[in-house]
Amino acid sequence: xxxxxxxxxxxxxxxxxxxxxxxxxxxxxxxxxxxxxxxxxxxxxxxxxxxxxxxxxxxxxxxxxxxxxxxxxxxxxxxxxxxxxxxxxxxxxxxxxxxxxxxxxxxxxxxxxxxxxxxxxxxxxxxxxxxxxxxxxxxxxxxxxxxxxxxxxxxxxxxxxxxxxxxxxxxxxxxxxxxxxxxxxxxxxxxxxxxxxxxxxxxxxxxxxxxxxxxxxxxxxxxxxxxxxxxxxxxxxxxxxxxxxxxxxxxxxxxxxxxxxxxxxxxxxxxxxxxxxxxxxxxxxxxxxxxxxx
Numbered sequence: 159x160x161x162x163x164x165x166x167x168x169x170x171x172x173x174x175x176x177x178x179x180x181x182x183x184x185x186x187x188x189x190x191x192x193x194x195x196x197x198x199x200x201x202x203x204x205x206x207x208x209x210x211x212x213x214x215x216x217x218x219x220x221x222x223x224x225x226x227x228x229x230x231x232x233x234x235x236x237x238x239x240x241x242x243x244x245x246x247x248x249x250x251x252x253x254x255x256x257x258x259x260x261x262x263x264x265x266x267x268x269x270x271x272x273x274x275x276x277x278x279x280x281x282x283x284x285x286x287x288x289x290x291x292x293x294x295x296x297x298x299x300x301x302x303x304x305x306x307x308x309x310x311x312x313x314x315x316x317x318x319x320x321x322x323x324x325x326x327x328x329x330x331x332x333x334x335x336x337x338x339x340x341x342x343x344x345x346x347x348x349x350x351x352x353x354x355x356x357x358x359x360x361x362x363x364x365x366x367x368x369x370x371x372x373x374x375x376x377x378x379x380x381x382x383x384x385x386x387x388x389x390x391x392x393x394x395x396x397x398x399x400x401x402x403x404x405x406x407x408x409x410x411x412x413x414x415x416x417x418x419x420x421x422x423x424x425x426x427x428x429x430x431x432x433x434x435x436x437x438x439x440x441x442x443x444x445x446x447x448x449x450x451x452x
Contacts, residue, residue, distance in 0.1 A: 305425070312424055312425075313351075313352060313422035313423060313424050314422060314423060314424070315420055315421070315422050316351075316421045316422065316423050317341060317420075317421045318418065318419070318420045318421070319337050319338070319340075319341050319418075319419040319420075319421075320416055320417070320418050320419075321334040321337060321338070321377065321416060321417045321419070322334075322414065322415070322416045323373050323414065323415035323416065323417070324414070324415070325360070325414055325415065326369075327415070328369075328372040328373050328375075328376050328415075329376065330376055330377070330380055334377075335380065338377065338380055338381060338384075338385075338419070339384075339385075341419065341421060342381055342384075342385040342387060343385065345385070345387060345421075346385070346386070348423075350423055350424045350425065351391065351421060351422065351423040351424075352391050352392070352393060352422050352423075353381065353387065353391055353392045353393070353419060353420070353421055353422075354393050354418075354419070354420040354422060355374045355377050355378055355392060355393065355394045355395070355417060355418075355419055356374065356395055356396075356397050356417065356418045356420075357369075357370030357371055357372075357373045357374030357375075357377075357394075357395070357396045357397060357415075357416075357417045358370050358397050358398070358399070358400065358402070358415065358416050358417070358418070359373065359396075359398060359399060359415045360399060360413055360414055360415065361398075361399055362399060363398075364398075366398035366399040367396050367397075367398035368396070369396075369398075369415060370396040370397055370398050370399075370415070370417075371394075371396030372396075373415050373416075373417050374394050374395070374396055374417050375394065377417050377419060378392050378394050
């Protein structure tokens with residue numbers, strides 16, 4: 159009888175041990191969640207930090223399979239968190255690459271804009287230099303024009319030709335025509351000149367003046383008809399038997415008939431040659447279109 163009671167007690171103990179181990183394990187599983195403080199600090203993933211279950215229970219020490227399950231149960235949250243961290247790391251890497259790409263594009267765009275601004279600045283500097291050079295050329299040319307206009311009525315003798323006539327004649331000889339041709343031919347392409355024609359004749363009074371006037375008129379007629387010299391460029395005067403001075407400055411009287419032709423020029427022709435050789439940009443449009451005064 160006693161042996162039977164002991165056997166029943168041993169069977170009851172054996173059956174009660176697994177139930178107690180199971181209850182202890184369940185209590186251990188729910189204990190970390192209950193023990194976690196309400197104001198736990200969250201991790202980088204936005205979740206609460208992992209908690210380590212330190213108690214295995216009696217059955218965990220006795221049953222080797224239960225220990226393996228315990229290890230798996232402890233490692234599973236770690237693996238889940240590692241996977242989440244990998245996902246977060248991949249997402250952050252992608253965001254960093256996107257930000258870096260946009261930053262590089264912004265840097266390249268800013269660099270291109272800076273280069274364009276530098277080019278505009280260089281072009282503006284070149285245009286400013288050209289404008290300054292043009293202003294200096296215009297100022298120089300204006301000074302030349304002012305000087306020319308100021309001296310426009312100042313004529314200087316260039317050449318002088320003297321033609322002799324036989325007594326009582328007013329017609330031009332061949333030598334006289336050759337001398338006039340030599341003087342008048344270059345004048346077709348020139349400007350800013352006048353021709354002074356003075357006639358001298360021997361005799362006295364009005365007779366000498368009339369004779370000298372006719373000889374001077376024959377010279378003027380030849381220049382106008384044969385060389386197309388404008389009449390307004392010729393100044394004619396019959397001097398009669400007016401005294402003249404020789405090379406030594408001594409007064410002398412006229413013997414026979416003669417005509418003195420003097421070519422006088424101002425600086426207008428020099429100004430025209432300066433305009434021809436000056437750069438096109440140096441002359442303002444209004445001055446290029448304006449006709450040069452003669």
